[in-house]
């Protein structure tokens with residue numbers, strides 16, 4: 001029984017860090033996992049493969065844009081714990097149309113039968129979903145997962161993503177599995193808050209719940225510098241990612257989210 | 273003598289937070305400042321105006337897309353310390369073409385003579401520069417400023433932005449004024465590091481320097497929840513933003529950056 005998850009969330013919130021660590025956690029539970037980077041920056045999978053692999057757009061270019069000549073082995077590379085990796089890639093910053101590349105990559109992978117070849121597919125999608133192309137992973141995933149932090153800007157972005165998920169749910173099987181709270185830091189103001197009170201408010205407001213929580217941990221920042229997931233580093237706590245993997249693999253409850261109007265985001269998350 | 277700055281950097285790194293605070297700092301120094309949000313999420317200026325203003329795309333829609341009927345007063349709103357604000361806006365997440373909206377807004381503001389009406393223009397541009405539209409602010413700004421943190425992913429993104437700045441510098445007067453290090457946290461590993469050693473390495477490698485440093489400060493996170501810049505909050509330290517304002521206003525040294533190949537980013541920033 002194969003499952004497909006699409007990770008969305010504000011840019012820089014930790015989607016790639018979280019998705020790659022969850023991918024390894026799922027592989028350790030026995031699944032054949034494919035991690036698909038849907039970002040022109042192609043930085044979703046380097047901690048799996050140890051370097052930045054050739055992207056789909058690089059491969060297309062090499063084959064003079066004869067997409068039919070592309071074999072899975074050209075674009076799918078296997079790394080740590082047997083996790084497989086693909087990077088859609090895209091044009092350099094400020095050039096071309098990155099949304100088109102991601103949209104076409106989604107279709108190409110489908111035509112190649114890739115989605116049927118794995119127990120778990122994880123789409124790691126860039127932060128700014130500025131056009132239809134970057135919403136196409138929602139047409140191929142079963143579960144949407146939104147990564148956020150306990151702050152206004154990432155929750156405001158999460159709300160906009162809920163609008164996209166809701167829209168796609170009308171025509172596709174995609175549903176929202178829930179929120180991952182990242183960079184959680186309890187007791188910031190010495191008031192004893194649990195560090196995710198705004199995330200809880202948000203989740204409740206849009207009709208969903210928490211899939212998991214990952215603490216703010218400098219080990220995680222340093223793991224990206226070292227180009228590894230936490231699982232490859234001695235003596236670090238991988239439990240937050242293992243917990244998320246477990247929740248996501250065991251038939252998580254899903255909803256069609258009920259996003260808020262912008263003004264309501266201010267009332268719920270902000271102080272007015 | 274008017275100056276225009278374009279703030280770029282990884283999504284979620286703190287561009288909007290930094291740009292809005294720097295805008296107020298510049299206004300306090302006597303400048304007539306215009307802050308322009310170049311992000312479909314239109315969340316660049318709410319801490320200036322106290323709410324999310326009608327965007328250019330909203331206004332266009334109201335006028336049945338008769339762009340020539342738009343007056344500056346329709347789209348420019350004035351807020352705290354007299355800072356003026358515009359939001360390009362864009363389509364909802366996953367729909368339409370956000371790059372086109374930003375590109376067209378840049379041209380419209382030029383046709384309306386807006387760029388000549390202010391001492392300071394600050395473009396606050398979204399993180400994922402996935403197409404030409406989001407690079408258009410570089411055609412109207414004099415100085416590019418890249419916001420980053422002391423981590424791999426934001427520096428990798430900064431490098432890609434350097435590629436875009438370098439490309440635009442061939443045809444336009446845009447030059448890189450430098451890097452703003454944000455969320456700086458010294459001594460994370462108890463090794464006494466200053467918290468920006470990777471940023472310094474990066475800046476050196478691409479031929480630029482630091483415009484300023486802003487510490488990781490929960491007051492900043494909370495200011496976004498309250499919908500205010502730090503200047504509107506009692507008893508908080510606004511010096512980091514004032515320092516940046518001073519550097520940027522006083523003829524900062526500029527360069528055409530020398531971006532690295534991806535592999536070199538790993539060697540310089542990562543551990544290989």
Ligand SMILES: Nc1ncnc2c1ncn2[C@@H]1O[C@H](COP(=O)(O)OP(=O)(O)O)[C@@H](O)[C@H]1O
Pocket residue numbers: 009010011012013014015016017018127182183184214215216217218220221222224283423424425426
């Ligand atoms: N739980 C965490 N604790 C500390 N730092 C984190 C955590 N999650 C992510 N980061 C930091 O955030 C940076 C950006 O993460 P990344 O996965 O690239 O975000 P995204 O894919 O959403 O743009 C990482 O380089 C790392 O420094």
Ligand SMILES: Nc1ncnc2c1ncn2[C@@H]1O[C@H](COP(=O)(O)OP(=O)(O)O)[C@@H](O)[C@H]1O
Pocket residue numbers: 011151152153154281282283284285286287288289290399454455456486487488489490492493494496
């Ligand atoms: N110096 C800082 N210290 C602590 N938190 C910060 C700092 N700068 C930004 N933030 C946090 O980062 C979040 C995202 O900032 P934002 O300005 O929206 O980023 P961007 O415009 O680059 O996407 C803010 O809501 C705030 O919580």
Ligand code: SF4
Pocket residue numbers: 096097098099100130131132133368369370371372402403404405
């Ligand atoms: S917003 Fe999307 S569709 Fe429009 S040009 Fe940019 S990447 Fe392409």
Ligand SMILES: [Mg+2]
Pocket residue numbers: 015016017039043044124125126
């Ligand atoms: Mg990412």
Ligand SMILES: [Mg+2]
Pocket residue numbers: 287288289311315316396397398
């Ligand atoms: Mg922003």
